[in-house]
Amino acid sequence: MPPALLQLEGVSKHFTLHHQGDTELAVLDGVDLQVFPGECVVLDGPSGMGKSTLLKLAYGNYRASAGHVRVCPPAGGPIDLTQAAPRAVAALRRETIGYVSQFLRVIPRVPALDVVAQALWAPGDDAQAGAHADASQAAAREEAGAWLARLRIPPELWALPPATFSGGEQQRVNIARSLIRPRPLLLLDEPTASLDAANTQTVVALIREAVARGAGVLGVFHDPAVSAAVATRRVNVASFKRAA
Numbered sequence: 001m002p003p004a005l006l007q008l009e010g011v012s013k014h015f016t017l018h019h020q021g022d023t024e025l026a027v028l029d030g031v032d033l034q035v036f037p038g039e040c041v042v043l044d045g046p047s048g049m050g051k052s053t054l055l056k057l058a059y060g061n062y063r064a065s066a067g068h069v070r071v072c073p074p075a076g077g078p079i080d081l082t083q084a085a086p087r088a089v090a091a092l093r094r095e096t097i098g099y100v101s102q103f104l105r106v107i108p109r110v111p112a113l114d115v116v117a118q119a120l121w122a123p124g125d126d127a128q129a130g131a132h133a134d135a136s137q138a139a140a141r142e143e144a145g146a147w148l149a150r151l152r153i154p155p156e157l158w159a160l161p162p163a164t165f166s167g168g169e170q171q172r173v174n175i176a177r178s179l180i181r182p183r184p185l186l187l188l189d190e191p192t193a194s195l196d197a198a199n200t201q202t203v204v205a206l207i208r209e210a211v212a213r214g215a216g217v218l219g220v221f222h223d224p225a226v227s228a229a230v231a232t233r234r235v236n237v238a239s240f241k242r243a244a
């Protein structure tokens with residue numbers, strides 16, 4: 001069996017609510033979970049159980065209160081996000097982990113086409129001049145255009161910054177930006193939440209294509225039909241609760 005792309009071992013996450021007398025909120029406890037290449041693990045469980053929190057732990061947005069969160073990059077051994085330096089986390093996010101949330105973090109004044117194409121540029125490309133950087137940026141923009149077209153963003157919007165786009169348009173730009181680079185591990189937090197039926201089907205197809213090329217996917221889907229269409233395995237987050 002190939003090594004796990006993501007391995008959570010004995011992971012707990014508690015929040016300290018400082019504005020409520022430092023009350024401890026225990027959200028996840030004893031999480032043992034692995035994601036392997038070529039599978040789509042769907043996280044189930046009632047609202048507020050900790051599904052998004054688990055994805056944020058796997059992306060390094062939240063630091064685990066206990067345990068280990070290991071991500072395996074294409075070259076080299078696993079890296080423990082609970083101990084990794086910020087530079088190592090940034091490299092993992094660039095090359096190994098794709099994360100789609102419901103919201104696009106809008107970058108002011110950057111056209112939608114470049115918001116997507118930038119995910120393909122080599123680090124520093126945007127600061128470099130010269131024929132090589134120009135050619136690689138042109139190729140990245142061409143590929144970005146193909147992704148935006150597939151996700152039905154009209155070409156007249158490509159040159160505009162997405163700040164004024166509709167919620168569904170912003171979400172599709174976000175999906176294109178997060179998936180255009182074929183990273184091995186994808187974390188998807190309700191990626192179809194504000195999409196119409198046609199775009200939802202496109203995203204289902206994109207997820208299946210990623211799994212078929214060997215990516216490992218860990219996702220949360222509000223729509224049971226989407227979840228059924230992509231899941232190869234299900235894990236109920238309610239099982240990661242401390243016994244009362």
Ligand SMILES: Nc1ncnc2c1ncn2[C@@H]1O[C@H](COP(=O)(O)OP(=O)(O)OP(=O)(O)O)[C@@H](O)[C@H]1O
Nearest residue numbers: 015016025027045046047048049050051052053054
């Ligand atoms: N940064 C934070 N600070 C304090 N509490 C938090 C924080 N993030 C999440 N929580 C709490 O952790 C619990 C789990 O939240 P989370 O968003 O992970 O649930 P979920 O299962 O994804 O819910 P839903 O299905 O409604 O999206 C909630 O009670 C939430 O209030």
